[in-house]
Amino acid sequence: MGRWQPGARERLEQAALDLFLDQGFTETTVPQITARAGLTTRTFFRHFADKREVLFAGEESVPERVARLMAEAPPSLGPMELIAEGLAPAAAEIFEGRSLDYLLRRRAAIDAEPALRERELRKFSLMSEALEQGFRDRGVDDLTARLAAEIAVTTFRIAVARWLDQHGDPDLPATINQTLAAMRHLTSHGGCSPFLTTHDEDHHRRDTGQLHDG
Amino acid sequence: MGRWQPGARERLEQAALDLFLDQGFTETTVPQITARAGLTTRTFFRHFADKREVLFAGEESVPERVARLMAEAPPSLGPMELIAEGLAPAAAEIFEGRSLDYLLRRRAAIDAEPALRERELRKFSLMSEALEQGFRDRGVDDLTARLAAEIAVTTFRIAVARWLDQHGDPDLPATINQTLAAMRHLTSHGGCSPFLTTHDEDHHRRDTGQLHDG
Known part of the structure; x- marks a missing residue:
């Protein structure tokens, strides 16, 4: 995988949203979000400070x-x-x-x-x-x-x-x-x-x- | 000390405020607040859920x-x-x-x-x-x-x-x-x-x- 993932941010947002709605915000972890998006936690933290920030990107x-x-x-x-x-x-x-x-x-x-x-x-x-x-x-x-x-x-x-x-x-x-x-x-x-x-x-x-x- | 401390709430509020302003909110602990007010932590938790709530009493x-x-x-x-x-x-x-x-x-x-x-x-x-x-x-x-x-x-x-x-x-x-x-x-x-x-x-x-x- 290259350093820059096209659409990584959007995929992480969608994955986080799915998990927050399915199982709750508290129960959702960053590794679960990245697994669902097919990306690494390193990519996650290049875009967001923490799981709360995913919904406030940009x-x-x-x-x-x-x-x-x-x-x-x-x-x-x-x-x-x-x-x-x-x-x-x-x-x-x-x-x-x-x-x-x-x-x-x-x-x-x-x-x-x-x-x-x-x-x-x-x-x-x-x-x-x-x-x-x-x-x-x-x-x-x-x-x-x-x-x-x-x-x-x-x-x-x-x-x-x-x-x-x-x-x-x-x-x-x-x-x-x-x-x-x-x-x-x-x-x-x-x-x-x-x-x-x-x-x-x-x-x-x-x-x-x-x-x-x- | 009786179960009911007259003015306990106000004393805890003043003590918390003094400490927050002197040394910062993060650095201030509930035992410090109660020590300054001359009261017990038990009394503190009878009035407030945590140190943040002291300034929003009532x-x-x-x-x-x-x-x-x-x-x-x-x-x-x-x-x-x-x-x-x-x-x-x-x-x-x-x-x-x-x-x-x-x-x-x-x-x-x-x-x-x-x-x-x-x-x-x-x-x-x-x-x-x-x-x-x-x-x-x-x-x-x-x-x-x-x-x-x-x-x-x-x-x-x-x-x-x-x-x-x-x-x-x-x-x-x-x-x-x-x-x-x-x-x-x-x-x-x-x-x-x-x-x-x-x-x-x-x-x-x-x-x-x-x-x-x-």
Whole structure:
């Protein structure tokens, strides 16, 4: 066998996922994963630090990629515009080459194992920190940068979860847009109804300075 | 020594915090904590599962308390109204009896240790799940319930962080209100400016269907 195994990473991911789902994360060992993939443990450790990391391959580069995407965006875009325009391309880049089936099985494995859930939470936390710094670098004030970062990550997480729940239909960009619209609706109108009542509209106008007393 | 040590829990918390900050979380052992507090390891394990849990004492009951507060709130309150009215009382209950100094030192210890940061993330995740279920129980649709839960937790986390950054001034309820106002402003107006420019207003009108072409 040569030093470089074409597709080794993907084969190890699939083998690990099969074993995590069949017999549980705790019961699965690295030698079992490599045996199933037909590869050596040496190859495994060239790609992953440990068995937990198999399901998060490549994600250590997400913060840097997020920073690059933000730096490349037109400076005129405000935080919410940037989120509205940037989330779908970012998601496409993050999930590139991943089938819906792989992502559904991956989620099932993560949901079943506390150590994987904690790793998933940490991933989103690191993504949020990168976004916050990216907004600051665009001249956004600290509080808004932090809030915008959390809104971006929350929208991304919830949209991906809904998209998987619906087995990919509608597609991810459409689900991201729907989720963001629901978020804006909730925060600006209270989320009680899809349409403003006269009472709510007055409240809204008063909040935005468009309604005067008397 | 009697079976019940008055103030044992608080003494163990203070001792653990002193040691985590002085010599590091990894280097600190349960016998060191109990020696410093003048108590036995048996007493320690009556209160905490392990040394990580010392800084999260009582927080396992937070989800149930959140559920109770939500069930007791007037049914007429929409999700954002409930968040606006409920976060400050919830925060007061969660931090009852905790000095600002303790909370600042606790945050410094958590920030310094990945295992404690993961535990903190998990705590907020459990809080979000409880809030989501609470909103569902009030008849809120699934997507709005999930978004509202995340907004509540995000606002709470960011407000507490700012309040600690500012050493308690302004007070936590005021900081929560400011944070929530900034969140609403960001999501409804894009967060570029505290006032809408004509350009932004046109965008906003177009988004909400109030502006027609031509």
